[in-house]
Amino acid sequence: MNLVGSAACAGQRDATAEDRDRPSTGATIASNGTADDPVSDPPVIFARMDLKIANVTVNTDRPKELAQWWLAALGGEITADWGEYVMVGFGDGTGLAFQYVEGTKPGRIHLDLVTADAEQEVARLIASGATQVSHHEAPGGVFSWTVLKDPDGNEFCVSQGHE
16 A cells, blocks of 8 residues: 655555545545554544534523623624524634523533733633633643633633644
């Protein structure tokens, strides 16, 4: 089996005659092996996706209030308000949505936010109702971030970004 050169995704292989005879599914086959041992593991199939993220949706008992808090924190605009489902858009195709779910507990995912002045933004967010949970620093001080909670207890992080 020949590995495709650097112009293609690393680890992909050239199609065999058997591959060419199969109907196209839009899938890509990648080898988990190395150039010296390209078949050490069975191939992994990556199906082509026609999906994109429209919103990150937060379940809450208070969709309007939480949407307003995040709107004040990040800017943007309310792009839809259906009472139990409120969307905040940021003009670049990204958005947050807040939907009513009775008895909601804080979620398992969180947002990572970046800014040029993390200390100033953390102070501003705390003044507007966020709660600081912790502050972390990567070894050597090359990167740090602060974990906060929004008024519903959903955690998010603020940093100055990293490479």
